[in-house]
Amino acid sequence: MNTTDENVFRHTLPVQLRFNDIDGLGHLNNSVYFSFYDLGKLHYFESIRPDMREIKEIDLVVANVNANFLAPIFLHDDVVVQTRTAAIGNKSIKLFQQIMTNRRIVNATCETILVGFDFKTGTTKPISAEWRQAIEAYESRTFEKEK
Numbered sequence: 001m002n003t004t005d006e007n008v009f010r011h012t013l014p015v016q017l018r019f020n021d022i023d024g025l026g027h028l029n030n031s032v033y034f035s036f037y038d039l040g041k042l043h044y045f046e047s048i049r050p051d052m053r054e055i056k057e058i059d060l061v062v063a064n065v066n067a068n069f070l071a072p073i074f075l076h077d078d079v080v081v082q083t084r085t086a087a088i089g090n091k092s093i094k095l096f097q098q099i100m101t102n103r104r105i106v107n108a109t110c111e112t113i114l115v116g117f118d119f120k121t122g123t124t125k126p127i128s129a130e131w132r133q134a135i136e137a138y139e140s141r142t143f144e145k146e147k
Contacts, residue, residue, distance in 0.1 A: 009082035009098070010139060011044045017075060027072035034067070037097050037110050040081035044095075048138045049130075059125075060093065060114040067110045077101040085135050088143040091116050091124050093131070 015036050023029040045058055052058065073079060080100050087094040092115050099108040116125040136142055 006141065009084050011047055011083045013040050013043045013081045015039060015079050015081055017077070017079060022075050027074055030069060033099060033108050036079070036081050036099055037112070040083040040097050041095065044083040048134045059117055059119065061117040062112060063092065063115045064113040065110065067108065069108050071105055071107045073101055073107050077103065085139055085143070088127055088132055088135060088145065090145060091126050093127060
């Protein structure tokens with residue numbers, strides 16, 4: 001992996017596998033990966049903005065998810081989800097996540113586009129300065145606005 005600042009994962013979350021996460025083929029069911037990505041996002045946002053008290057304070061909704069399954073995960077693997085911000089646009093944030101195991105390989109990757117959202121009006125809104133500043137401080141880098 002390239003180790004320039006934009007490719008560094010500063011957030012890693014260990015996740016516990018459960019018996020019912022494993023499918024009939026003996027590996028992690030593909031739908032469970034998305035639960036792991038969601039856990040990673042939640043804990044990432046809590047690390048960035050620990051002042052948020054309610055989930056709707058996140059004021060972002062998922063607009064697009066693209067996932068790649070690269071190698072299977074088995075019941076006794078130790079699993080972590082790593083999360084970083086790849087880009088911040090005017091109304092969107094692009095997250096990149098990867099799931100790794102104790103086998104030291106990237107088992108899966110995910111790119112998620114989150115859109116700023118006003119829950120009162122039900123419409124999109126620009127990414128706030130608070131979000132941008134908090135992400136830049138956490139990631140220790142500046143993001144240029146995407147068009």
